[in-house]
Amino acid sequence: MHYVDEGTGQPILFVHGNPTWSFAWRRFIKALSPTHRTIAVDHIGCGRSDKPQEFEYRLARHVDNLAELVERLDLSNITLVAHDWGGAIGMGCAVKLPQRFSRFVLMNTAAFCSTSIPFRIALCRLPLLGALGVRGLNAFALAAIYMAVEKHDRMTPAVKAGFLAPYDSWANRVAVQRFVEDIPLRPSHPSFETLARIDEGIGQFAQHPMQLIWGMRDWCFSPEFLAEFERRFPQAEVTRLWDVGHYIFEDAHEVVIPRLRDFVATSLPG
Numbered sequence: 692m693h694y695v696d697e698g699t700g701q702p703i704l705f706v707h708g709n710p711t712w713s714f715a716w717r718r719f720i721k722a723l724s725p726t727h728r729t730i731a732v733d734h735i736g737c738g739r740s741d742k743p744q745e746f747e748y749r750l751a752r753h754v755d756n757l758a759e760l761v762e763r764l765d766l767s768n769i770t771l772v773a774h775d776w777g778g779a780i781g782m783g784c785a786v787k788l789p790q791r792f793s794r795f796v797l798m799n800t801a802a803f804c805s806t807s808i809p810f811r812i813a814l815c816r817l818p819l820l821g822a823l824g825v826r827g828l829n830a831f832a833l834a835a836i837y838m839a840v841e842k843h844d845r846m847t848p849a850v851k852a853g854f855l856a857p858y859d860s861w862a863n864r865v866a867v868q869r870f871v872e873d874i875p876l877r878p879s880h881p882s883f884e885t886l887a888r889i890d891e892g893i894g895q896f897a898q899h900p901m902q903l904i905w906g907m908r909d910w911c912f913s914p915e916f917l918a919e920f921e922r923r924f925p926q927a928e929v930t931r932l933w934d935v936g937h938y939i940f941e942d943a944h945e946v947v948i949p950r951l952r953d954f955v956a957t958s959l960p961g
Contacts, residue, residue: 692732692733692734692735692740692741692756692760693713693732693733693738693739693740694713694730694731694732694733694760695713695716695720695729695730695731696728696729696730696764697720697724697728697729698720698723698724698725698726698727698728698729699727699728700726700727700728701727701728701768701769701770701955702727702728702729702730702764702766702767702768702769702770703719703723703727703728703729703730703769703770703772703951703955704730704731704732704761704766704769704770704771704772704781705719705720705729705730705731705732705772705773706732706757706771706772706773706774706777706778706780706781706784707731707732707733707734707737707738707774707775707777708773708774708775708776708777708778708800708870709737709775709776709831709866709867709870709871710737710831710832710835710854710858710867710870711737711774711775711835711854711938712733712734712737712738712739712854712857713731713732713733713738713739714738714853714854714856715774715854715938715940715941716729716731716772716940718940718944718948719731719772719940719944719947719948719951722948722952723948723951723952723955726952726955726956727770727955730764730766732757732760733857734753734756734780734866735748735752735753735756735866736748736865736866736867736869737857737866737867738857739857742862742863742865742866743865744862744865746865748865748866748869748870748873749873749881749882749885750779750780750783750873750875750882750885750886751783751882751885753780753783754780754783754784754787754885754889755787757780757781757783757784758784758787758788761784761788761791762788766791767790767791768791768793768959769785769791769792769793769794770793770794770795770796770954770955771784771785771792771794771795771796772796772798772951773795773796773797773798773800774798774799774800774939774940775799775800775911775912775937776800776870777800778797778800778801778802779800779801779802779886779889781802782795782797782802782889782892782893783802783885783888783889785893785896786888786889786892786893786895789895789896792896792899793899793900793959794899794900794901794954794955794959795896795899795900795901795902796901796902796904796951796954797901797902797903797904797920798903798904798905798906798939798940798947799905799906799909799911799912799916799937799939800912800916801912801916801919802889802890802893803886803889803890803893803919803923804875804883804886804887804890805876805916805919806876806877807913807915807916808874808876812871812874812911816871816872816874821868821871821872822868825864825867825868825871826861826864826865826867826868827861829855829858829864831867831868831871832854832855832858832864832867833855835854835937835938836850836851836854836855838910838936838937839909839911839936839937839938840936840937840938840941840942841906841908841934841935841936841942842934842935842941842942845941845942846941850941893923894923896924897923897924897926898926900954900957900959901924901926901927901928902927902928902929902930902950902951902954903917903920903921903924903927903928903929903930904929904930904932904939904947904950905917905929905930905931905932905935905939906932906935906936906937906938906939906942906943907931907932907933907934907935908933908934908935908936909935909936909937909939910936910937911937912937914931917929917931928954930946930947930950932946
């Protein structure tokens with residue numbers, strides 16, 4: 692399991708979703724590593740981590756992997772910054788190791804049960820057709836570099852190449868497909884029980900400092916997901932970015948990074 696680990700001080704743990712990797716946090720690491728220890732993971736199958744073909748690419752395993760890393764690095768007073776599927780994984784880790792987490796920054800993500808799934812993602816879950824598109828044609832990752840942003844001028848050829856670099860073959864796209872298949876929409880799904888436990892467990896963080904930063908033009912983790920987080924965490928600081936899509940770290944890094952810097956500079960209660 693590959694991870695970036697730069698700087699010293701209280702840790703900020705960056706957890707990506709699908710089909711991104713630690714590359715998404717490059718500007719955040721550069722900006723915050725002078726004052727904090729910045730750790731950005733690549734889930735197994737993603738980024739520069741190994742991409743085993745026979746592996747349990749399930750939510751519970753990703754949570755366990757992250758928890759093991761947190762314990763091996765002996766991290767405490769963690770600020771979690773999570774995006775997309777990283778919200779469920781990161782909050783799952785926090786539920787498992789609550790004493791190690793102090794702050795939360797959640798961006799266009801979910802950590803609770805939902806039956807909502809966009810049609811274009813549902814297509815990628817179809818037997819045979821989904822594998823052909825996601826792994827054969829790289830359709831999921833390719834589509835994301837266009838459909839997950841609003842400010843397309845920022846997706847230069849170099850940035851597009853960076854997002855796509857780890858996913859350059861059928862074998863190397865195994866986790867991209869498995870993440871899509873692992874979205875638990877009903878109790879019969881293998882990961883539904885895991886997500887339900889996370890759903891139940893995140894309530895313990897209702898009094899923790901939390902920021903919800905949302906790209907309001909996201910068609911995947913839409914504003915309805917933000918509304919659910921606000922219902923559960925009414926004391927959270929909320930930033931709505933009206934002209935921003937799913938890849939908030941590309942569309943709005945110049946807004947998000949200062950907010951995050953101010954957030955981690957604030958003294959913790961007590």
